Amino acid sequence: MFERRISRQVKVGSVAVGGDAPISIQSMTTTKTDDVQATLIQVHELATQGADIVRVAVPHEGDAKALPAIAAEGGVPIIADIHFSVRLAMMAIEAGVHGLRLNPGNMRNPKHIEEVATACKERGIPIRIGVNAGSLDRKLVEKHGRPTADALVESALYEIGLLEEHGFKDYKISVKHQNVPEMIDAYRKLASKTDAPLHLGVTEAGTPKQGVVKTAIGIGTLLAEGIGDTIRCSLTADPVEEVKLGKQILQTLGIRDSTFDLVACPSCGRAELDVFDLAQRVEAAIENMDLPPMQIAVMGCEVNGPGEARDADIGIAAGPGRGLLFAKGKQIGWVPHDRLVEELLEAAQHVAEEIRAAGGDQSGEVTVLKGAGRRNALMDIGMRQTP
Ligand code: SF4
Incomplete structure:
Protein backbone atom coordinates (compact mmCIF):
# COMPACT_ATOMS: atom_id res chain seq x y z
CA MET A 1 0.00 0.00 0.00
CA LEU A 253 -2.30 1.71 8.41
CA GLY A 254 -3.07 -1.72 6.95
CA ILE A 255 0.55 -2.80 7.49
CA ARG A 256 -0.39 -5.64 9.82
CA ASP A 257 -3.55 -7.74 9.68
CA SER A 258 -6.23 -6.53 12.04
CA THR A 259 -7.42 -8.94 14.66
CA PHE A 260 -10.70 -7.13 14.63
CA ASP A 261 -11.82 -3.70 13.61
CA LEU A 262 -14.56 -2.14 15.69
CA VAL A 263 -16.53 0.46 13.78
CA ALA A 264 -18.65 2.41 16.24
CA CYS A 265 -20.54 5.65 15.74
CA PRO A 266 -19.75 8.57 18.07
CA SER A 267 -23.43 8.68 19.13
CA CYS A 268 -25.64 11.76 18.99
CA GLY A 269 -29.15 12.90 19.89
CA ARG A 270 -30.60 10.29 17.55
CA ALA A 271 -29.07 7.37 19.43
CA GLU A 272 -31.62 4.81 20.57
CA LEU A 273 -29.35 3.36 23.26
CA ASP A 274 -26.09 4.02 25.13
CA VAL A 275 -23.64 3.52 22.23
CA PHE A 276 -20.56 4.09 24.43
CA ASP A 277 -21.56 1.32 26.78
CA LEU A 278 -22.54 -1.08 23.98
CA ALA A 279 -19.30 -0.48 22.04
CA GLN A 280 -17.14 -0.93 25.14
CA ARG A 281 -18.89 -4.15 26.11
CA VAL A 282 -18.53 -5.54 22.59
CA GLU A 283 -14.85 -4.50 22.44
CA ALA A 284 -14.06 -6.08 25.81
CA ALA A 285 -15.79 -9.32 24.85
CA ILE A 286 -14.22 -9.56 21.38
CA GLU A 287 -10.73 -9.01 22.80
CA ASN A 288 -11.16 -12.22 24.75
CA MET A 289 -12.43 -14.26 21.80
CA ASP A 290 -10.26 -16.12 19.35
CA LEU A 291 -11.62 -14.68 16.12
CA PRO A 292 -10.09 -14.37 12.66
CA PRO A 293 -9.74 -10.81 11.32
CA MET A 294 -13.22 -9.32 11.06
CA GLN A 295 -15.00 -6.00 11.19
CA ILE A 296 -17.80 -5.41 13.69
CA ALA A 297 -20.03 -2.33 13.55
CA VAL A 298 -22.00 -0.88 16.44
CA MET A 299 -24.30 1.93 15.32
CA GLY A 300 -26.71 3.92 17.44
CA CYS A 301 -29.71 4.47 15.18
CA GLU A 302 -31.47 3.61 11.97
CA VAL A 303 -30.30 6.69 10.06
CA ASN A 304 -26.65 5.88 9.27
CA GLY A 305 -26.58 2.61 11.14
CA PRO A 306 -27.85 0.05 8.63
CA GLY A 307 -25.35 1.08 5.93
CA GLU A 308 -22.32 0.65 8.19
CA ALA A 309 -23.74 -2.45 9.86
CA ARG A 310 -24.41 -4.05 6.48
CA ASP A 311 -20.86 -3.32 5.25
CA ALA A 312 -19.24 -4.96 8.28
CA ASP A 313 -18.87 -8.69 8.85
CA ILE A 314 -21.23 -8.35 11.79
CA GLY A 315 -23.19 -5.20 12.56
CA ILE A 316 -25.90 -3.79 14.77
CA ALA A 317 -28.06 -0.76 13.97
CA ALA A 318 -30.08 0.22 17.02
CA GLY A 319 -33.75 1.09 16.78
CA PRO A 320 -36.28 1.91 19.53
CA GLY A 321 -36.17 -0.95 22.04
CA ARG A 322 -34.43 -3.32 19.65
CA GLY A 323 -31.58 -3.43 17.13
CA LEU A 324 -31.25 -4.84 13.65
CA LEU A 325 -28.49 -7.45 13.43
CA PHE A 326 -26.55 -7.96 10.19
CA ALA A 327 -24.12 -10.73 9.23
CA LYS A 328 -22.09 -10.46 6.05
CA GLY A 329 -24.41 -7.88 4.55
CA LYS A 330 -27.66 -9.71 5.29
CA GLN A 331 -30.30 -8.77 7.82
CA ILE A 332 -30.46 -11.48 10.44
CA GLY A 333 -33.26 -10.15 12.57
CA TRP A 334 -34.36 -7.79 15.30
CA VAL A 335 -32.88 -8.28 18.75
CA PRO A 336 -34.06 -6.63 22.01
CA HIS A 337 -31.57 -4.11 23.44
CA ASP A 338 -30.84 -6.28 26.46
CA ARG A 339 -29.73 -9.18 24.25
CA LEU A 340 -27.72 -7.23 21.66
CA VAL A 341 -24.24 -8.06 22.95
CA GLU A 342 -25.02 -11.72 23.46
CA GLU A 343 -26.59 -12.19 20.01
CA LEU A 344 -23.88 -10.18 18.28
CA LEU A 345 -21.14 -12.29 19.84
CA GLU A 346 -22.90 -15.51 18.93
CA ALA A 347 -23.27 -14.31 15.36
CA ALA A 348 -19.59 -13.31 15.29
CA GLN A 349 -18.60 -16.79 16.46
CA HIS A 350 -20.60 -18.47 13.71
CA VAL A 351 -19.34 -16.17 10.97
CA ALA A 352 -15.79 -16.72 12.28
CA GLU A 353 -16.25 -20.46 11.79
CA GLU A 354 -17.37 -19.87 8.22
CA ILE A 355 -14.40 -17.60 7.58
CA ARG A 356 -12.04 -20.23 8.94
CA ALA A 357 -13.71 -22.98 6.94
CA ALA A 358 -13.26 -20.86 3.82
CA GLY A 359 -9.56 -20.41 4.62
CA GLY A 360 -9.84 -16.72 5.45
CA ASP A 361 -7.86 -17.09 8.64
CA GLN A 362 -4.76 -18.39 6.86
CA SER A 363 -4.66 -15.58 4.34
CA GLY A 364 -5.45 -12.92 6.89
CA GLU A 365 -8.20 -11.66 4.60
CA VAL A 366 -11.87 -11.75 5.39
CA THR A 367 -13.65 -14.04 2.99
CA VAL A 368 -17.00 -12.70 1.90
CA LEU A 369 -19.41 -15.59 2.08
CA LYS A 370 -21.68 -15.97 -0.90
CA GLY A 371 -24.53 -18.19 -2.03
CA ALA A 372 -24.72 -21.48 -0.17
CA GLY A 373 -21.89 -20.55 2.21
CA ARG A 374 -23.69 -17.43 3.33
CA ARG A 375 -27.02 -19.29 3.63
CA ASN A 376 -25.31 -21.93 5.75
CA ALA A 377 -23.74 -19.26 7.96
CA LEU A 378 -27.10 -17.64 8.49
CA MET A 379 -28.70 -20.99 9.25
CA ASP A 380 -25.87 -21.75 11.66
CA ILE A 381 -26.48 -18.49 13.42
CA GLY A 382 -29.98 -19.84 13.94
CA MET A 383 -31.82 -16.60 13.42
CA ARG A 384 -34.72 -16.02 11.15
CA GLN A 385 -33.99 -13.66 8.31
CA THR A 386 -36.29 -10.71 7.90
CA PRO A 387 -38.04 -10.72 4.56
S1 SF4 B 1 -25.34 6.36 13.67
FE1 SF4 B 1 -27.14 7.48 14.39
S2 SF4 B 1 -26.78 7.69 16.60
FE2 SF4 B 1 -24.80 7.18 15.70
S3 SF4 B 1 -23.88 9.18 15.33
FE3 SF4 B 1 -24.87 8.54 13.41
S4 SF4 B 1 -26.89 9.51 13.49
FE4 SF4 B 1 -26.06 9.56 15.60
Whole structure:
Protein backbone atom coordinates (compact mmCIF):
# COMPACT_ATOMS: atom_id res chain seq x y z
CA MET A 1 0.00 0.00 0.00
CA PHE A 2 2.79 2.40 0.95
CA GLU A 3 5.95 2.49 -1.09
CA ARG A 4 8.51 1.53 1.50
CA ARG A 5 11.94 3.13 1.67
CA ILE A 6 14.55 0.61 0.63
CA SER A 7 16.76 -0.20 3.60
CA ARG A 8 19.32 -2.89 4.15
CA GLN A 9 18.46 -5.66 6.55
CA VAL A 10 19.87 -6.63 9.93
CA LYS A 11 18.91 -9.65 12.00
CA VAL A 12 18.08 -9.29 15.68
CA GLY A 13 18.19 -12.95 16.59
CA SER A 14 15.39 -14.54 14.59
CA VAL A 15 13.74 -11.23 13.71
CA ALA A 16 14.79 -9.47 10.51
CA VAL A 17 14.63 -5.69 10.58
CA GLY A 18 14.72 -3.66 7.38
CA GLY A 19 14.55 -4.62 3.75
CA ASP A 20 11.31 -6.46 3.05
CA ALA A 21 10.96 -7.76 6.62
CA PRO A 22 7.64 -7.02 8.35
CA ILE A 23 7.77 -3.92 10.52
CA SER A 24 8.48 -5.21 13.99
CA ILE A 25 7.23 -3.99 17.36
CA GLN A 26 9.60 -3.44 20.24
CA SER A 27 9.13 -2.61 23.87
CA MET A 28 11.25 -2.39 26.99
CA THR A 29 10.89 -4.03 30.37
CA THR A 30 10.38 -1.89 33.46
CA THR A 31 11.67 -4.48 35.94
CA LYS A 32 15.13 -4.40 37.48
CA THR A 33 16.96 -6.62 35.02
CA ASP A 34 18.90 -8.38 37.77
CA ASP A 35 15.55 -9.77 38.96
CA VAL A 36 15.59 -12.56 36.40
CA GLN A 37 12.24 -14.04 37.29
CA ALA A 38 10.33 -10.75 37.23
CA THR A 39 12.05 -9.70 34.02
CA LEU A 40 11.29 -12.99 32.28
CA ILE A 41 7.64 -12.76 33.34
CA GLN A 42 7.43 -9.32 31.78
CA VAL A 43 9.31 -10.36 28.65
CA HIS A 44 6.88 -13.25 28.16
CA GLU A 45 3.90 -10.98 28.76
CA LEU A 46 5.15 -8.50 26.16
CA ALA A 47 5.81 -11.29 23.67
CA THR A 48 2.35 -12.73 24.25
CA GLN A 49 0.83 -9.33 23.53
CA GLY A 50 2.75 -9.07 20.25
CA ALA A 51 6.21 -7.65 20.95
CA ASP A 52 8.67 -9.01 18.40
CA ILE A 53 11.78 -7.77 20.23
CA VAL A 54 12.22 -6.78 23.89
CA ARG A 55 14.90 -4.49 25.31
CA VAL A 56 16.19 -4.64 28.87
CA ALA A 57 18.20 -1.98 30.71
CA VAL A 58 21.72 -2.94 31.73
CA PRO A 59 23.01 -0.15 34.00
CA HIS A 60 24.91 -2.40 36.45
CA GLU A 61 27.05 -5.52 36.52
CA GLY A 62 24.25 -7.45 38.28
CA ASP A 63 21.98 -6.75 35.30
CA ALA A 64 24.63 -8.01 32.88
CA LYS A 65 24.98 -11.18 34.95
CA ALA A 66 21.23 -11.81 34.55
CA LEU A 67 21.41 -11.63 30.75
CA PRO A 68 22.39 -15.24 29.94
CA ALA A 69 19.16 -16.56 31.49
CA ILE A 70 17.01 -13.79 30.04
CA ALA A 71 18.47 -14.16 26.53
CA ALA A 72 18.10 -17.94 26.65
CA GLU A 73 14.58 -18.09 28.09
CA GLY A 74 12.97 -14.87 26.85
CA GLY A 75 11.36 -16.51 23.83
CA VAL A 76 11.93 -13.34 21.75
CA PRO A 77 15.16 -11.60 20.77
CA ILE A 78 16.57 -9.59 23.67
CA ILE A 79 18.40 -6.30 23.24
CA ALA A 80 20.69 -5.08 26.00
CA ASP A 81 20.48 -1.34 26.56
CA ILE A 82 24.03 -0.18 27.30
CA HIS A 83 24.97 3.44 27.48
CA PHE A 84 28.60 3.97 28.36
CA SER A 85 30.36 0.90 29.60
CA VAL A 86 32.50 -1.26 27.36
CA ARG A 87 32.66 -3.80 30.18
CA LEU A 88 28.87 -4.17 30.34
CA ALA A 89 28.69 -4.27 26.55
CA MET A 90 31.19 -7.13 26.42
CA MET A 91 29.36 -8.99 29.21
CA ALA A 92 26.09 -8.62 27.25
CA ILE A 93 27.71 -9.92 24.07
CA GLU A 94 29.13 -12.90 25.95
CA ALA A 95 25.72 -13.49 27.53
CA GLY A 96 24.23 -14.18 24.12
CA VAL A 97 21.94 -11.17 23.73
CA HIS A 98 20.56 -10.66 20.24
CA GLY A 99 21.25 -6.96 19.93
CA LEU A 100 22.84 -4.00 21.68
CA ARG A 101 21.63 -0.47 22.04
CA LEU A 102 24.58 1.82 22.51
CA ASN A 103 26.07 4.95 21.11
CA PRO A 104 29.76 4.46 20.39
CA GLY A 105 30.32 8.18 20.94
CA ASN A 106 29.51 7.65 24.62
CA MET A 107 32.47 5.29 24.95
CA ARG A 108 34.93 7.91 23.73
CA ASN A 109 37.92 5.56 23.73
CA PRO A 110 38.40 4.34 20.10
CA LYS A 111 39.89 1.06 21.38
CA HIS A 112 36.69 0.32 23.31
CA ILE A 113 34.57 1.03 20.23
CA GLU A 114 36.75 -1.30 18.18
CA GLU A 115 36.52 -4.00 20.85
CA VAL A 116 32.71 -3.90 20.90
CA ALA A 117 32.36 -3.60 17.10
CA THR A 118 34.69 -6.55 16.54
CA ALA A 119 32.93 -8.76 19.08
CA CYS A 120 29.50 -7.90 17.65
CA LYS A 121 30.72 -8.57 14.11
CA GLU A 122 32.09 -11.97 15.09
CA ARG A 123 28.78 -12.99 16.67
CA GLY A 124 26.40 -11.32 14.20
CA ILE A 125 24.96 -9.02 16.85
CA PRO A 126 23.52 -5.76 15.52
CA ILE A 127 23.83 -2.44 17.33
CA ARG A 128 21.16 0.23 17.50
CA ILE A 129 22.54 3.72 17.51
CA GLY A 130 20.00 5.59 19.60
CA VAL A 131 20.22 9.36 19.24
CA ASN A 132 17.90 11.13 21.63
CA ALA A 133 17.07 14.84 21.87
CA GLY A 134 17.36 14.72 25.67
CA SER A 135 20.90 13.38 25.70
CA LEU A 136 22.37 15.06 22.65
CA ASP A 137 26.02 16.07 22.82
CA ARG A 138 26.33 19.55 24.35
CA LYS A 139 28.50 20.79 21.50
CA LEU A 140 25.82 19.90 18.96
CA VAL A 141 23.14 21.64 21.03
CA GLU A 142 25.32 24.75 21.17
CA LYS A 143 26.03 24.59 17.44
CA HIS A 144 22.35 24.25 16.48
CA GLY A 145 20.96 26.37 19.32
CA ARG A 146 18.77 23.50 20.55
CA PRO A 147 18.27 19.80 19.78
CA THR A 148 16.93 20.34 16.26
CA ALA A 149 16.25 17.67 13.66
CA ASP A 150 19.51 18.64 11.95
CA ALA A 151 21.41 18.24 15.22
CA LEU A 152 19.97 14.75 15.70
CA VAL A 153 20.89 13.72 12.17
CA GLU A 154 24.40 15.14 12.54
CA SER A 155 24.83 13.14 15.73
CA ALA A 156 23.55 9.94 14.08
CA LEU A 157 25.93 10.34 11.13
CA TYR A 158 28.81 10.89 13.54
CA GLU A 159 27.94 7.72 15.46
CA ILE A 160 27.63 5.76 12.21
CA GLY A 161 31.11 6.93 11.26
CA LEU A 162 32.55 5.63 14.53
CA LEU A 163 31.25 2.13 13.80
CA GLU A 164 32.05 2.13 10.11
CA GLU A 165 35.66 3.07 10.90
CA HIS A 166 35.89 -0.48 12.18
CA GLY A 167 34.08 -1.98 9.21
CA PHE A 168 30.87 -2.45 11.22
CA LYS A 169 27.69 -1.94 9.20
CA ASP A 170 25.25 -4.13 11.10
CA TYR A 171 23.47 -1.21 12.75
CA LYS A 172 20.04 0.40 12.84
CA ILE A 173 19.36 3.91 13.96
CA SER A 174 16.84 5.98 15.86
CA VAL A 175 16.66 9.77 16.12
CA LYS A 176 14.02 10.29 18.78
CA HIS A 177 12.61 13.62 19.83
CA GLN A 178 9.76 14.45 22.19
CA ASN A 179 8.60 17.14 19.75
CA VAL A 180 6.65 15.34 17.03
CA PRO A 181 7.27 17.69 14.05
CA GLU A 182 10.98 17.74 14.94
CA MET A 183 11.02 13.93 15.22
CA ILE A 184 9.34 13.51 11.83
CA ASP A 185 11.76 15.99 10.25
CA ALA A 186 14.77 14.19 11.74
CA TYR A 187 13.74 10.77 10.41
CA ARG A 188 12.89 12.17 6.98
CA LYS A 189 16.34 13.77 6.75
CA LEU A 190 18.13 10.72 8.07
CA ALA A 191 16.24 8.45 5.65
CA SER A 192 17.65 10.43 2.74
CA LYS A 193 21.24 10.01 3.99
CA THR A 194 21.52 6.32 4.84
CA ASP A 195 20.06 2.97 3.84
CA ALA A 196 20.34 1.66 7.40
CA PRO A 197 17.11 0.33 8.92
CA LEU A 198 15.34 2.91 11.06
CA HIS A 199 13.87 2.34 14.51
CA LEU A 200 11.01 4.83 14.96
CA GLY A 201 9.90 6.39 18.20
CA VAL A 202 8.68 9.58 19.84
CA THR A 203 10.74 9.79 22.98
CA GLU A 204 9.15 10.52 26.34
CA ALA A 205 5.72 10.74 24.75
CA GLY A 206 4.14 10.80 28.20
CA THR A 207 1.06 9.21 29.69
CA PRO A 208 -1.37 7.51 27.32
CA LYS A 209 -3.65 10.57 27.34
CA GLN A 210 -1.13 12.60 25.30
CA GLY A 211 1.40 9.95 24.42
CA VAL A 212 -0.93 7.86 22.27
CA VAL A 213 -1.71 10.82 20.02
CA LYS A 214 1.91 11.98 19.80
CA THR A 215 3.15 8.49 19.05
CA ALA A 216 0.43 7.66 16.53
CA ILE A 217 1.04 10.89 14.63
CA GLY A 218 4.84 10.69 14.75
CA ILE A 219 5.25 7.03 13.90
CA GLY A 220 2.13 6.86 11.73
CA THR A 221 3.16 9.80 9.54
CA LEU A 222 6.55 8.28 8.83
CA LEU A 223 5.22 4.78 8.19
CA ALA A 224 2.68 6.21 5.76
CA GLU A 225 5.62 7.73 3.90
CA GLY A 226 7.32 4.35 3.79
CA ILE A 227 9.92 5.30 6.42
CA GLY A 228 10.61 2.97 9.33
CA ASP A 229 11.49 -0.68 9.86
CA THR A 230 10.81 -1.25 13.55
CA ILE A 231 8.85 0.79 16.09
CA ARG A 232 8.74 1.43 19.79
CA CYS A 233 5.93 3.41 21.41
CA SER A 234 7.33 5.08 24.55
CA LEU A 235 4.48 5.52 27.00
CA THR A 236 4.52 6.32 30.68
CA ALA A 237 2.44 3.21 31.28
CA ASP A 238 2.63 -0.55 31.51
CA PRO A 239 4.77 -1.57 28.50
CA VAL A 240 1.98 -3.90 27.42
CA GLU A 241 0.15 -0.70 26.44
CA GLU A 242 3.09 0.22 24.21
CA VAL A 243 2.81 -3.07 22.37
CA LYS A 244 -0.96 -2.74 21.98
CA LEU A 245 -0.51 0.78 20.60
CA GLY A 246 2.19 -0.40 18.20
CA LYS A 247 -0.13 -3.11 16.90
CA GLN A 248 -2.96 -0.62 16.55
CA ILE A 249 -0.79 1.77 14.54
CA LEU A 250 0.32 -0.99 12.16
CA GLN A 251 -3.22 -2.35 11.83
CA THR A 252 -4.73 1.09 11.26
CA LEU A 253 -2.30 1.71 8.41
CA GLY A 254 -3.07 -1.72 6.95
CA ILE A 255 0.55 -2.80 7.49
CA ARG A 256 -0.39 -5.64 9.82
CA ASP A 257 -3.55 -7.74 9.68
CA SER A 258 -6.23 -6.53 12.04
CA THR A 259 -7.42 -8.94 14.66
CA PHE A 260 -10.70 -7.13 14.63
CA ASP A 261 -11.82 -3.70 13.61
CA LEU A 262 -14.56 -2.14 15.69
CA VAL A 263 -16.53 0.46 13.78
CA ALA A 264 -18.65 2.41 16.24
CA CYS A 265 -20.54 5.65 15.74
CA PRO A 266 -19.75 8.57 18.07
CA SER A 267 -23.43 8.68 19.13
CA CYS A 268 -25.64 11.76 18.99
CA GLY A 269 -29.15 12.90 19.89
CA ARG A 270 -30.60 10.29 17.55
CA ALA A 271 -29.07 7.37 19.43
CA GLU A 272 -31.62 4.81 20.57
CA LEU A 273 -29.35 3.36 23.26
CA ASP A 274 -26.09 4.02 25.13
CA VAL A 275 -23.64 3.52 22.23
CA PHE A 276 -20.56 4.09 24.43
CA ASP A 277 -21.56 1.32 26.78
CA LEU A 278 -22.54 -1.08 23.98
CA ALA A 279 -19.30 -0.48 22.04
CA GLN A 280 -17.14 -0.93 25.14
CA ARG A 281 -18.89 -4.15 26.11
CA VAL A 282 -18.53 -5.54 22.59
CA GLU A 283 -14.85 -4.50 22.44
CA ALA A 284 -14.06 -6.08 25.81
CA ALA A 285 -15.79 -9.32 24.85
CA ILE A 286 -14.22 -9.56 21.38
CA GLU A 287 -10.73 -9.01 22.80
CA ASN A 288 -11.16 -12.22 24.75
CA MET A 289 -12.43 -14.26 21.80
CA ASP A 290 -10.26 -16.12 19.35
CA LEU A 291 -11.62 -14.68 16.12
CA PRO A 292 -10.09 -14.37 12.66
CA PRO A 293 -9.74 -10.81 11.32
CA MET A 294 -13.22 -9.32 11.06
CA GLN A 295 -15.00 -6.00 11.19
CA ILE A 296 -17.80 -5.41 13.69
CA ALA A 297 -20.03 -2.33 13.55
CA VAL A 298 -22.00 -0.88 16.44
CA MET A 299 -24.30 1.93 15.32
CA GLY A 300 -26.71 3.92 17.44
CA CYS A 301 -29.71 4.47 15.18
CA GLU A 302 -31.47 3.61 11.97
CA VAL A 303 -30.30 6.69 10.06
CA ASN A 304 -26.65 5.88 9.27
CA GLY A 305 -26.58 2.61 11.14
CA PRO A 306 -27.85 0.05 8.63
CA GLY A 307 -25.35 1.08 5.93
CA GLU A 308 -22.32 0.65 8.19
CA ALA A 309 -23.74 -2.45 9.86
CA ARG A 310 -24.41 -4.05 6.48
CA ASP A 311 -20.86 -3.32 5.25
CA ALA A 312 -19.24 -4.96 8.28
CA ASP A 313 -18.87 -8.69 8.85
CA ILE A 314 -21.23 -8.35 11.79
CA GLY A 315 -23.19 -5.20 12.56
CA ILE A 316 -25.90 -3.79 14.77
CA ALA A 317 -28.06 -0.76 13.97
CA ALA A 318 -30.08 0.22 17.02
CA GLY A 319 -33.75 1.09 16.78
CA PRO A 320 -36.28 1.91 19.53
CA GLY A 321 -36.17 -0.95 22.04
CA ARG A 322 -34.43 -3.32 19.65
CA GLY A 323 -31.58 -3.43 17.13
CA LEU A 324 -31.25 -4.84 13.65
CA LEU A 325 -28.49 -7.45 13.43
CA PHE A 326 -26.55 -7.96 10.19
CA ALA A 327 -24.12 -10.73 9.23
CA LYS A 328 -22.09 -10.46 6.05
CA GLY A 329 -24.41 -7.88 4.55
CA LYS A 330 -27.66 -9.71 5.29
CA GLN A 331 -30.30 -8.77 7.82
CA ILE A 332 -30.46 -11.48 10.44
CA GLY A 333 -33.26 -10.15 12.57
CA TRP A 334 -34.36 -7.79 15.30
CA VAL A 335 -32.88 -8.28 18.75
CA PRO A 336 -34.06 -6.63 22.01
CA HIS A 337 -31.57 -4.11 23.44
CA ASP A 338 -30.84 -6.28 26.46
CA ARG A 339 -29.73 -9.18 24.25
CA LEU A 340 -27.72 -7.23 21.66
CA VAL A 341 -24.24 -8.06 22.95
CA GLU A 342 -25.02 -11.72 23.46
CA GLU A 343 -26.59 -12.19 20.01
CA LEU A 344 -23.88 -10.18 18.28
CA LEU A 345 -21.14 -12.29 19.84
CA GLU A 346 -22.90 -15.51 18.93
CA ALA A 347 -23.27 -14.31 15.36
CA ALA A 348 -19.59 -13.31 15.29
CA GLN A 349 -18.60 -16.79 16.46
CA HIS A 350 -20.60 -18.47 13.71
CA VAL A 351 -19.34 -16.17 10.97
CA ALA A 352 -15.79 -16.72 12.28
CA GLU A 353 -16.25 -20.46 11.79
CA GLU A 354 -17.37 -19.87 8.22
CA ILE A 355 -14.40 -17.60 7.58
CA ARG A 356 -12.04 -20.23 8.94
CA ALA A 357 -13.71 -22.98 6.94
CA ALA A 358 -13.26 -20.86 3.82
CA GLY A 359 -9.56 -20.41 4.62
CA GLY A 360 -9.84 -16.72 5.45
CA ASP A 361 -7.86 -17.09 8.64
CA GLN A 362 -4.76 -18.39 6.86
CA SER A 363 -4.66 -15.58 4.34
CA GLY A 364 -5.45 -12.92 6.89
CA GLU A 365 -8.20 -11.66 4.60
CA VAL A 366 -11.87 -11.75 5.39
CA THR A 367 -13.65 -14.04 2.99
CA VAL A 368 -17.00 -12.70 1.90
CA LEU A 369 -19.41 -15.59 2.08
CA LYS A 370 -21.68 -15.97 -0.90
CA GLY A 371 -24.53 -18.19 -2.03
CA ALA A 372 -24.72 -21.48 -0.17
CA GLY A 373 -21.89 -20.55 2.21
CA ARG A 374 -23.69 -17.43 3.33
CA ARG A 375 -27.02 -19.29 3.63
CA ASN A 376 -25.31 -21.93 5.75
CA ALA A 377 -23.74 -19.26 7.96
CA LEU A 378 -27.10 -17.64 8.49
CA MET A 379 -28.70 -20.99 9.25
CA ASP A 380 -25.87 -21.75 11.66
CA ILE A 381 -26.48 -18.49 13.42
CA GLY A 382 -29.98 -19.84 13.94
CA MET A 383 -31.82 -16.60 13.42
CA ARG A 384 -34.72 -16.02 11.15
CA GLN A 385 -33.99 -13.66 8.31
CA THR A 386 -36.29 -10.71 7.90
CA PRO A 387 -38.04 -10.72 4.56
S1 SF4 B 1 -25.34 6.36 13.67
FE1 SF4 B 1 -27.14 7.48 14.39
S2 SF4 B 1 -26.78 7.69 16.60
FE2 SF4 B 1 -24.80 7.18 15.70
S3 SF4 B 1 -23.88 9.18 15.33
FE3 SF4 B 1 -24.87 8.54 13.41
S4 SF4 B 1 -26.89 9.51 13.49
FE4 SF4 B 1 -26.06 9.56 15.60
